[in-house]
Amino acid sequence: MTRPVDPRIAVVGATGVVGAMTLALLAARGYRNVRAFASYRSIGQIVSFGGDTRVVEHATPETLAAGDLDFALFSVGSRVSQELVPAVRDAGVVCIDKSSAFRLEPGIPLVVPEVNGDRAEQHEGIVANPNCCAIPLSSVLKPLHEAAGLAGVQVATYQSASGAGMRRMEWMRNLRPEEHDLAMDWTFDGVELEEETKLREETRKILELHELPISATCVRVPVLIGHAEAVWIELERPLSADVARRVLADTPGIQLEEFPTPRKASGNDGIFVGRIREDAGRLLLFLACDNLRKGAALNAIQIVELLMARRAIPA
């Protein structure tokens, strides 16, 4: 397909696992004015762009600001985002940042298009892309909140190696089966993992429910691609599993599946949701989602497309 408008897009962090997926999805969606940027050590590297390729350019505030761009999609660490994004934004480029650098910054929209797309239009040059687990979680919680009012959420995650980048994927590929283990390999403040704090705070911001009790245990599992979550949902008003199932079936971006798993979700755009049932006064469900697609690259591209459709970009 060819886009009616073909914006000029920079993919920053093009040699990473999310950057590579961003390039692949942009190519598949018909974008052509796409350039690849990365750090100094990747300059000149050739990366795939659909059937085509791109030569990696050096990502600096100056090169990006001078790049005559409409959008820059960042999938770099949050420290690098903090260095690059404000300068690029100041040059008039709309920045979609996938790091955690700006997600909780007041005034910066944190957007899942199906959940709070309207917020994206209020951007002042930066839109933050949420954490890979917060995207599917808020997608599932939003319609249930509208149907019956959220009172509390417990979530246990099953997160894949690709969430930790290419090196972790390679490491996992080389493990002997006896070495497979779970991990809780995020920064730890002595009580909670940073990933658990992100999941709570970002989900609250996306849903605009700043006091919602959300309690998370985040776990890395020896799966390459695809995150899953076991979720318990307390609601203010009664909602049967049957009605919840219908509500979710009618929600854009959600696909019902009896037993969602990372491998079934992997390679798909949808958030797979199943095991919807009531138990002890709560609604339970299990979800799986391709963390590189809807959990990262796809969501960022959908933000670009939403801004273009609503003409919420600088002229």
Added chain:
Amino acid sequence: MTRPVDPRIAVVGATGVVGAMTLALLAARGYRNVRAFASYRSIGQIVSFGGDTRVVEHATPETLAAGDLDFALFSVGSRVSQELVPAVRDAGVVCIDKSSAFRLEPGIPLVVPEVNGDRAEQHEGIVANPNCCAIPLSSVLKPLHEAAGLAGVQVATYQSASGAGMRRMEWMRNLRPEEHDLAMDWTFDGVELEEETKLREETRKILELHELPISATCVRVPVLIGHAEAVWIELERPLSADVARRVLADTPGIQLEEFPTPRKASGNDGIFVGRIREDAGRLLLFLACDNLRKGAALNAIQIVELLMARRAIPA
């Protein structure tokens, strides 16, 4: 070590993954009067027994009843247990059954020695060994119940391939990393997995809290040995994470660990518990346990040792 009394023990299902572990642990604990039994197709097979070996004998009601035994430890499917156990019990052999055949039968004790060892003495020839996830869960819940009263439990499991037997382990060993996936591979009644029902009902029976709300989501992860559980606990009275940590540290069979994982727990007798914290009015923790040891073979041997220590066996 040499046992003061050396009971005559049959290991039934000796060629399975739990049977092999039972033989290994019995040998390591100094038992010598141990025989190996299995189905017709394994007759004559040589199995390890510590540095020694055993020749597999045919497990039938007749061979076991005529075997001049004190104990028979069954790790066979529940249908085979139903065929063999009552006849062997009628011959005066105390049967420790690791299948689900008798676990919820009224009058048959379902025992975790550290949790409800007293119940074992009330046996009438059969003691049931609980499900591999119910053993560590009830071990953790019991002291917390005594400290502050349980009001409700939510648990998400991370269960290893060895829980599904040797063939599943072999299958997992041969998977390419790209094929690794989560699974929910238990019998399904349309609402709940059989494993989830077992976990609820068995934990209630062990704790003698027959109305306790327990809500479980059971998931198989691509790990070979070791089950883990993310647990949310609602208590009737306030209990800080610090006090909970001290209570658990003082509980026999439990070992505190900052980040328990299956691989750390694998090869160990203890139940590893960590991530103990409070959130949104609940206590959270994460546990890992060797499902072949404390989750199965070790617990069954501990039942034998408890009955011997209390002379609760036929003279």
